[in-house]
Amino acid sequence: MTPAEEAEPDPEREERRRQRRRRRARLKAAALGRSRGGLTCKVHLSADRRCRPLSFVVTPGQAADSPQFSAVLAGVRVRGPVGRPRTRPGAVAGDKAYSSRANRAHLRRRKIKAVIPEKADQAANRKKKGARGGRPVSHDAELYKERNTVERCINKIKDWRGLATRFDKRPDSYMAGLQLRGAVIWLRSLHPAT
Numbered sequence: 001m002t003p004a005e006e007a008e009p010d011p012e013r014e015e016r017r018r019q020r021r022r023r024r025a026r027l028k029a030a031a032l033g034r035s036r037g038g039l040t041c042k043v044h045l046s047a048d049r050r051c052r053p054l055s056f057v058v059t060p061g062q063a064a065d066s067p068q069f070s071a072v073l074a075g076v077r078v079r080g081p082v083g084r085p086r087t088r089p090g091a092v093a094g095d096k097a098y099s100s101r102a103n104r105a106h107l108r109r110r111k112i113k114a115v116i117p118e119k120a121d122q123a124a125n126r127k128k129k130g131a132r133g134g135r136p137v138s139h140d141a142e143l144y145k146e147r148n149t150v151e152r153c154i155n156k157i158k159d160w161r162g163l164a165t166r167f168d169k170r171p172d173s174y175m176a177g178l179q180l181r182g183a184v185i186w187l188r189s190l191h192p193a194t
Contacts (some may be wrong), residue, residue, distance in 0.1 A: 005163040031045070031171035033060025041166060043178065044068040046076055046092075047153035049146060054078065054187055065097040070106050074130050091115050091140075093147040115143045157181050 032039045042115040046054045055075025057068050073092065091113035094103075099116050107114045115193030118126075118137040126133035158164040160181050168174040 015126075027060070029171075031058050031060055031174075033062040041174070042127070043154075043157075044072050045150065045153065045157075047150045048070050048078075049149055050158060050189055051149045051153045052186050053153055053157070056175060056178045056182070058175055059176070066100050066103060068101045069094070069098050069100075073106070088112060091143060093144055095147065099137070114142075115139045115147070117144065153185070156185055 027033065027039070031041050040063050040091050042063055044057040044059065044065065048054060055072050055077075057071050057075065059068060074087075074187070076089065077087055079085045087114060088110055092107060093115040094118050096117055099122060103116070106116055113139075116137075117139055123136070126136070156179065160166050160177070162168065163174075163177050163181060166174060168177060
């Protein structure tokens with residue numbers, strides 16, 4: 001190949017690159033990502049003890065849970081009869097996926113009790129360091145039993161087939177559906193059917 005031929009870009013190759021860039025941009029704009037099941041999205045949410053949703057965050061399917069912890073917690077706003085809405089719960093229960101130093105430090109800064117068990121590898125690393133490893137992480141086992149309220153809230157949301165299978169292509173319309181379903185759950189909890 002001569003230097004003149006190398007300088008000329010291959011039009012077919014450039015077109016394939018342009019199409020790949022456009023496809024990636026569309027997936028990013030739609031909050032869709034690759035996971036084992038194909039193109040999916042993930043809904044991170046917080047719920048109160050009565051299985052009512054408090055905040056939602058939609059991310060691509062391959063996104064991890066732990067980095068979204070502070071974003072989900074930042075969306076919590078519970079209005080009372082008077083005054084500003086409450087943004088700081090008394091305690092936060094989460095599974096082992098949320099056990100990280102950053103999440104625990106975030107909760108400590110906001111003076112929120114962490115009810116998150118320690119992962120086995122984190123405990124092993126701490127023990128391996130000896131006295132430099134720090135104190136063991138404690139959590140309230142009785143309060144941790146109520147962590148299933150989030151799972152029950154997700155099941156209530158999935159009652160709407162469009163949300164369970166994500167028929168909406170755009171993330172803003174999907175988020176609107178999530179918020180509408182959350183509002184219905186809240187209204188039903190305020191006036192239960194007899």
